[in-house]
Amino acid sequence: MISRTEIATLGEFGLIRRLTEGMKLKNKSSQYGIGDDAAVLSYPANKEVLVTTDLLLEGVHFDLIYVPLKHLGYKSAIVNFSDIYAMNGIPQQITVSLGLSKRFSIEDMEELYAGIRLACEEYNVDIVGGDTSSSYTGLTISITCIGEGEKGKVVYRNGARETDLICVTGDLGAAYMGLQLLEREKSVLRRVDKELQPDFAGKEYLLERQLKPEARRDIIEKLAEEGIKPTAMMDVSDGLSSELLHICTQSNVGCRIYEEHIPIDYQTAVMAEEFNMNLTTCALNGGEDYELLFTVPIADHEKVSEMEGVKLIGHITKPDLGCALITRDGQEFELKAQGWNPLKEESHATEKSEESK
Ligand SMILES: Nc1ncnc2c1ncn2[C@@H]1O[C@H](COP(=O)(O)OP(=O)(O)OP(=O)(O)O)[C@@H](O)[C@H]1O
Ligand SMILES: Cc1ncc(C[n+]2csc(CCOP(=O)(O)O)c2C)c(N)n1
Numbered sequence: 001m002i003s004r005t006e007i008a009t010l011g012e013f014g015l016i017r018r019l020t021e022g023m024k025l026k027n028k029s030s031q032y033g034i035g036d037d038a039a040v041l042s043y044p045a046n047k048e049v050l051v052t053t054d055l056l057l058e059g060v061h062f063d064l065i066y067v068p069l070k071h072l073g074y075k076s077a078i079v080n081f082s083d084i085y086a087m088n089g090i091p092q093q094i095t096v097s098l099g100l101s102k103r104f105s106i107e108d109m110e111e112l113y114a115g116i117r118l119a120c121e122e123y124n125v126d127i128v129g130g131d132t133s134s135s136y137t138g139l140t141i142s143i144t145c146i147g148e149g150e151k152g153k154v155v156y157r158n159g160a161r162e163t164d165l166i167c168v169t170g171d172l173g174a175a176y177m178g179l180q181l182l183e184r185e186k187s188v189l190r191r192v193d194k195e196l197q198p199d200f201a202g203k204e205y206l207l208e209r210q211l212k213p214e215a216r217r218d219i220i221e222k223l224a225e226e227g228i229k230p231t232a233m234m235d236v237s238d239g240l241s242s243e244l245l246h247i248c249t250q251s252n253v254g255c256r257i258y259e260e261h262i263p264i265d266y267q268t269a270v271m272a273e274e275f276n277m278n279l280t281t282c283a284l285n286g287g288e289d290y291e292l293l294f295t296v297p298i299a300d301h302e303k304v305s306e307m308e309g310v311k312l313i314g315h316i317t318k319p320d321l322g323c324a325l326i327t328r329d330g331q332e333f334e335l336k337a338q339g340w341n342p343l344k345e346e347s348h349a350t351e352k353s354e355e356s357k
């Protein structure tokens with residue numbers, strides 16, 4: 001059994017020392033990291049500084065019954081890197097802020113940090129600070145990421161223009177099906193036999209997409225190599241429909257996307273069938289894909305259609321045509337943002353706990 005040491009035995013400073021031991025700064029822009037009142041960063045004049053932050057709350061964003069702490073740490077960092085890539089930037093530093101309840105031991109926090117540190121090593125990012133405090137309500141993780149973009153190369157959500165092509169990377173809906181699978185096994189295990197291990201054979205990709213997502217640094221590098229600057233870009237965290245509507249609203253344009261072109265993995269399709277769910281709905285609204293959604297001028301058609309891992313799914317139109325999905329049988333449906341929204345009525349955390357009182 002893994003030993004358990006109460007956090008109180010080390011205190012805040014002891015814990016921070018333990019978690020950040022042996023950390024070395026890798027990036028030139030990281031002048032001074034952990035240890036003073038603030039970190040010191042230094043970016044050259046030809047760069048833009050990009051800043052993004054994400055808040056992850058136990059029970060709202062993750063469930064520790066089926067998410068190992070190391071995976072959670074890895075994913076918490078990745079979702080921030082993904083936001084920096086979505087600006088056509090490169091992540092450089094993160095700060096990590098934690099709210100911890102008494103349930104967590106030093107060993108638990110070491111696991112979480114092992115995941116965060118692994119992500120930082122793989123993506124060449126420095127941990128330059130954070131904050132640690134106690135919480136009455138489980139685990140809270142807030143990570144802020146700072147990145148650099150080249151002046152004139154940063155890509156916003158508001159630059160899509162009529163006739164631009166709409167591209168998406170990888171495949172969609174798998175992380176959502178992974179979550180459905182984990183939720184199903186959780187309820188089965190609760191009812192039957194605690195010792196019984198669920199059988200995930202043939203569903204590994206879905207679990208990987210939910211538990212250990214990656215950010216698309218490779219695509220940002222390829223776009224740069226090909227000399228393509230997207231007109232608009234964002235990452236898919238809440239679902240393709242929702243993100244496409246953000247791009248269209250902010251760019252004041254409409255769009256047409258084609259059901260038959262939406263990239264979906266085989267395992268996602270099998271799982272949707274098993275759950276009796278509409279596959280396209282899962283791919284459009286599932287969320288947590290951490291793929292890139294971007295638009296390019298029609299002149300880049302040949303280049304993007306030859307790029308590995310990039311699919312053309314539609315095009316940008318005049319604003320008065322609205323945003324629509326064209327189904328396989330040629331019907332047109334208005335796109336709606338039905339994706340993940342933790343603040344909408346039926347999922348509002350406070351109201352939920354108020355009701356259960
Ligand atoms: N509490 C807040 N105060 C100020 N700005 C906020 C706050 N919450 C979000 N924002 C800003 O609103 C914009 C949209 O953020 P939002 O979190 O909705 O989208 P996102 O970053 O694409 O999604 P994700 O968090 O899934 O990556 C960002 O510019 C963000 O900085
Ligand atoms: C227990 C549990 N509940 C829900 C989810 C799904 N989920 C979590 S974060 C997120 C998208 C981005 O969030 P945000 O926009 O708040 O940054 C989604 C779709 C999960 N993985 N585990």
Ligand SMILES: [Mg+2]
Pocket residue numbers: 053054
């Ligand atoms: Mg956000």
